[in-house]
Amino acid sequence: MAQKLAELRESPESTAVVVIGAGPAGLTVGNLLRRSGIDCVVLERRTRERVAQRQRAGIVETRAVRMFDSWGLADQVLGGAPSDGLMEFRVDGESHLVSDDDDSEGPRARLCPQQVLVQKLTAVYLADGGDLRFEAADISLHDLTGDRPTVHYRTADGTLRAITCTFVAGCDGDHGISRAAVPNGALTAHTFEHGIGWLTILADAPPPARPLLAVSPHGFAAHFARGPHASRYYLQCPPDDHPDAWPDSRIWDALRTRLADPALVPGPITDREIFRLRSLVHDPMQYGRLFLVGDAAHIVSPLGGKGMNLALYDADLFARAVRDSVHDHDDTGLHTYSQRCLRRVWNDQEFSHWLTRTLHDAGDDTHSGPFQRGLARARLDRLFTSRNAARTFAELMTGLNPVPDAGAQNGPGPGAAAARGKASASDW
Template identity: 85%
Template sequence: MTGEDSAADLDGQVEQDAGKLGESPESTTVVVIGAGPAGMTVTNLLRRAGIDCVVLERRSREHVAQRQRAGIVETRAVRMFDSWGLADRVLGGVPYDGVLEIRVDGESHLLSDSDGTEGLGARLCPQQVLVQKLTAAYLADGGDLRFEAADISLHDLTGDRPTVRYRTADGTVRALTCAFVAGCDGDHGVSRTTVPEGVLTAHAFDHGIGWLTVLADAPPPARPLLAVSPDGFAAHFPRGPQTSRYYVQCPPDDHPAAWPDDRVWDALRTRLGDPALVSGPITDREIFRLRSLVHDPMQHGRLFLVGDAAHIVSPMGGKGMNLALYDADVFARAVRDFVRDQDDTGLRTYSQRCLRRVWNDQEFSHWLTRTLHDAGDDTGTGPFHRGLARARLDRLFTSPHASRAFAELMTGMDPA
């Protein structure tokens, strides 16, 4: 059966179900696809603006709430939530003192992300905590969130009233008509794949680097730690009072089974320059390849791509989730302006505005990725690039102007 045949069958079942129930398809202003950080931020901001929306998520609430990902909500995003009156409700975790440690061959260098501006600062807030709090806030305000929505399909995106169809957990087929669709369902979701071929241009980059990521019940560091050594890159981040997330550079085609517990802890102690590093039970490990991806434009008709559905950024610098929060803010304000004032400027310029920051953060992440990896193990790039990377780090550690620029980029308060 082709995709068109499947969609036609679903259309027919929607009409049959509606006829049996004596109902027409439901109607709302915005349908949000995906209940991760991007989707739940969009929905909360829309609710604050008095705009009705429905969220469809194909996974269960329990699955979404436990997805372990990023851990720092940058200064710009914290102040964004505060501007909407949501900071106290949705930002869990603990205040972050803004100090990052970069350890080079065991020698510690502390960098502050203070850029001299007044206001709330970044927070150490794991993604699952943010999503849980966003979900609770949205539901407490009477939001409509539908988990386990299967077979989601998008129709008539270039018309005035798109339709979103899906199947409930009990097999009932439903339809929603709306003014706008927010595609917040990630890199492999249905939103972007619905866009006709040739409409979007994909700009992809493979960094040629792999990371083993390990979650363990072990004491967290005093502050986020990035480490450079001749044996390769490593990092240590807090994920809770007694939980840590570690990263170890490895070949991109490596396998987690090649990293038993003893090898993991030996590599971490060596690369972090901490022979006394306390170990603990490893609860999760996986290997992923560092890659970057940008889709241009970030909209098609009435569909607006938000977060990972539009772009993937190397994890270095913690920009992935924060870019999603930025997109969500731009989209919510654009819809608010259109509904309240019939001003479509924000909608027309959504992609342009978002992509300016996307490329800015991609450049920063790429710069930091190359610097910290080239400065350590030079087997892939050679001693010349190692020397260049070490020079960049030296400038970062000794130049007030370089450290100020770094702080602006880390906080997200740069001009982009």
């Protein structure tokens, strides 16, 4: 083993960027770097089939759609139909439609389940000559504060490999090896437990016409499309509840009651699990030449659909920063990466927290009490009746609300970005 490690140190592979993780964040980084003419290798510990089937988020927000469009990738990687921009809030059975139309011009949000986005990003990356290695085991990161970090891993047949690089993009999620490679004390973790549990259900059942969020004294519930013949449901429950306590009959009875839809059509349940709503932010999002992207740096509670979209935002900022460093010898984007990402992270954390508390407090006052319930109901009334409140909500949902940019430009400036025919990250 010692001899093999010595051989790896003497003759490793070399590339500009090693990307850890082949989810939406990692594959977006890989595709954008390829579009920028920058070599990279994407390492993924799971099989291609497992990655392609993992079902999570279902909406690519307007800002992210326009980001892909600015790179010429929107038509290739975004499946599904454009969203009609409407969400239904059902309060005690009464329906209220809220639009995310902020009167801006350009492509709109897309209904695109995560597994579809991942499949298309994978296909485009490989067709463009990208280097994507599945079943990469025992990945470890070394010399992150040096000029040339090294990534070690083991192939599916047990062969040890090493890759030297200029940058490492940690896109392997909350429990991945990237953040674990950062020494204790180098990052500050800001955490928040919402004290709320959700039973999440995936079923082969008819999807709703539009995203549905329901408030009632029985607790929060939601219904989202996950393809033309599949649905994702959420039911509020105690954080320490167990899936076995929710047989099919109880699930469908609770959904019909909370969604105020006695005729709700059931279907085979293919997955159910309970998770605790929590929020997490790591600051900074960089250690040496390791840059954390997406869930490796932050977790957002699901309401508002910001988790995957924040990952796509990070991926874009990172790719542009590397492009500017490699092609223009301008490291401004690298130096300000964490600060710029975190401004949007905290912005979206606040919106998600606001929406989470509003929809849960408005329905069930056993947790927060009648005073908090009255406040939450007032916030919903304002959303349904105030044009200004609805517009602010639309800007936050689309991701098009202005976020201060810390006085920093990403890269060489507007002139160079325009010369490349690409928008700067602050233009959409």
